[in-house]
Amino acid sequence: MDxxxxxxxxxxxxxxxxxxxxxxxxxxxxxxxEGVCSFCKKDASYSLEKQG
Structure with a gap:
């Protein structure tokens, strides 16, 4: 996972x-x-990123 x-x-x-x-x-x-969902390839609504 990234x-x-x-x-x-x-x-x-x-x-x-x-x-x-x-x-x-x-x-x-x-x-x-913009971007695509990591699970279904639909348009992404959220970005989850590691802190720091």
């Missing part, structure tokens, strides 16, 4: 769960206007 995950509205919960389990920390969550 330090950044993009997620659509449908997959944000799954993305949060996966990020927390893999990185053992909470992500910086930002709203995005």
């Amino acid at each position: 330090n950044k995950i993009l997620a659509c509205e449908e997959h944000i919960d799954e993305a949060l769960d996966e990020f927390i389990v893999e990185k053992e920390t909470f992500p910086i969550l930002e709203k995005v206007q």
Whole structure:
């Protein structure tokens, strides 16, 4: 898993769960206007990124 995950509205919960389990920390969550969801390839709504 990269330090950044993009997620659509449908997959944000799954993305949060996966990020927390893999990185053992909470992500910086930002709203995005471009990119594709890491789970389904629809337009992404959120970016989850590791702090620091």
